[in-house]
Amino acid sequence: MSDRTDSNSPSILIIGAGFGGLGMAITLKKAGFENFRILEKAADVGGTWRDNTYPGAACDVQSHLYSYSFEPKHDWSRKFGHQAEILGYMKHCVLKYGLSNHLQFNSEISEAAFDESHNRWRVELTCGEILEADVLISATGQLNRPAWPSLPGMERFAGQRFHSARWDHDYDLKDKRVAVIGTGASAIQFVPEIAGKVKSLMLFQRSAPWVLPKPDRPFHSWEQKLFRAVPAWDRLYRSLIYWKNESRALAFTKFSWLLEVFAWQARREARKHVSDPEKFKHVIPDYQIGCKRVLISNDWYPAINQPNVTLITERIERINDSGIVTRGGTHHTVDAIIYGTGFKASEFLAPITIRGRSGVTLDEAWTGGASAFKGIAVNGFPNFFMLYGPNTNLAHNSIIFMLESQFRYILDAVRLLSDRRGTAMEVQGHQQKQYASVIQSGLEGSVWSSGCHSWYLDASGKNTVNWPGFTFTYRWQTRRVDPDDYAFTAPTN
Structure with missing residues (x-):
């Protein structure tokens, strides 16, 4: 990887083989860039x-939209795809587009550093292997x-x-006393699956989620055949889903009062299914709908x-060897604890150390x-591009x-680097600062700033995750790279 196979084709390292990494690789390959490794x-x-x-x-995004536009799948089994089918789709894409030879597994990165003398990225894996590339x-x-x-005594259990x-699939939950900590997006999916199997389930809730009905059902075989026989209908169906989802952006960003319609719907569903008055009292959130991720489920x-x-x-005070103790002193004896506490969404790239110019991390x-400029480029880090970077997450549509949009923008950047052999491109500091200011201004009146604590916010309370607008606006902004937004520098050596 350290030697260019083509003097006009930058060598590229892609970190991660999820939807972002695979889609970026396919986009590069279709454009004729083969000198990359995932x-x-x-x-x-x-x-x-x-x-x-x-x-x-x-x-929680419809199957036809939660897939690459260039690789439609006509035989989705359901309107909302399950994990195994989505994973199967991704593996299909690897085979169809010949990515196997570009994949390097069991290769965790510990550090990546930019070498200014050669305009190259030097990447060190945890196993000690060193790789180099023009673009990261x-x-x-x-x-x-x-x-x-962070709960006292967790390790004592x-x-x-x-x-x-x-998930530990080797552990049989049947007839066990199980505690579930957290009631977020994962919990509302697995709790209904295990509730009927366990002896007892203690659900520890810090704050209730807003949960709407999920308009899900299996596709009929005739529908799948129609999607395959008439590709135009498949594309139109996808487009209809997109525009229906896209219309919700206004409610999240500007007119949050529109979300009250959904709040009414959620309350109605809860009232219909939760007969226990004490439970019902605690399943309706005390924060504005949309402030945290809105969830969808028919069996929650x-x-x-x-x-x-x-x-x-009641808040958890500590965990001991046999269970969980809440603030009032009540001890809940359990056989197993499942943490449905989500992800560190605002800690981008952690725990990898990324060093740019002058060794700045x-x-x-x-x-x-x-x-990041357009959620993609960061000043001080030349030839480094991010997929699903800061403020590019969505609450209303498909991240795909x-x-x-980012694939096309980065491809345009790679083309520029191909035309300017050996140079490094770095987003101008003032451009990134101005862009960040516009993003944060756009978030000020959004429902996400209405006062709740969510994974959209970092430790200081800043929303570094969500995109404050329409996705077609983002598509327009990333339609091409404007060279004036970047500084191009030759290697010093």
């Missing part, structure tokens, strides 16, 4: 869809590092414990209503909060649409 820390592709194998794992592209995603709570993103409220499920809202550059 570094994956695990033993297979798939990212979050490889890691999250908990019961009931599924997507991160595709690590935002939902890849499980977030564990003598029973079984695991995070939902690292029925699961909570089951007699063997106890909803506990990305963490040092981001002391005021993560920021955002990723494809």
Whole structure:
């Protein structure tokens, strides 16, 4: 990798083999750029869809939209794809587009440093292997590092414990007393799956989620045949989903009062399924809908209503060898603890150390909060591009649409570097600062700034995760690279 096979073709390292890394690789390959390698820390592709194998794992974006626009799948089994089918789709893409020879598994990066004398990135793996490339592209995603709570005595628990993103399939939950900590996106999927199997389920809830009905069902065989026989209908169906989802952006960013319609719907669903008045009192959130991620499920409220499920809202004080002690002193004896506590979404690229010019790390550059020009490029880090970077997450539509916008933008940058052999391109500091200011201004009136604590916010309370607008606006902004936004420098050696 350290030697160019083609003097006009930059060598490229891509970090991560999830939807971002695979899609970027396919985009490069289709454009004629073959000198790339995908570094994956695990033993297979798939990212979050490889890691999250908990019961009931599924997507909350419709299948036809949660897939590459250039690789439609006509035979999705359901409107909302399940984990195994999504992972199968990704593996299909690897085979179809010939990515196998570009993949390097079990290759976790410890550090990447920019060599100014040669305009190259030097990447060190945890195994000690050193790689070099002209361009470094991160595709690590935002939902890849499980977030564990900091609770006294966690390590003392003598029973079984695991995070939902690292599900222990060898442990039989049948007839066990199980505690679930957290009621986020993962919990609302796996809790209904295990509630009927366990002896008792104690659900520890810090704050209730807003949960809407999921308009999901299996596709009929005739529908799948129609999608295949009439590709135009498949594309139109995808487009209809996109525009329906896209219309919700206004409610999240400017007119949050529109979300009250959804709040009414959620309350109605809870009232319909939760007959226990004490439980019902605690399943309706006390914050504005949309401030945290809005969830969709048809079996969450029925699961909570089951007699063997106890909803506990008292804060956890500590964990001991046999269970969980809440603030009032009550001890809850359990055989297993499942942490459904989400991911470290705002800690981009951690724990990898990225060093740019003068050895400055990305963490040092981001002391005021993560920021990137168009969510892709960072001043001080030449020839480094991010997929699913700061402020490119969505609450209303498919992240695949955002990723494809980034694929095209980065491809344009790679083309510029091909035309300017040996140079490095670095986004201008004032451009990044101005862009970040516009993003934060756009977030000020959004529902995400209405006062709740969510994974959209970093430790200082800054929203470094969400995109404050329409996805088609982002697509327009990333349609091409403007060379004036960048400084181009020759190697010093």
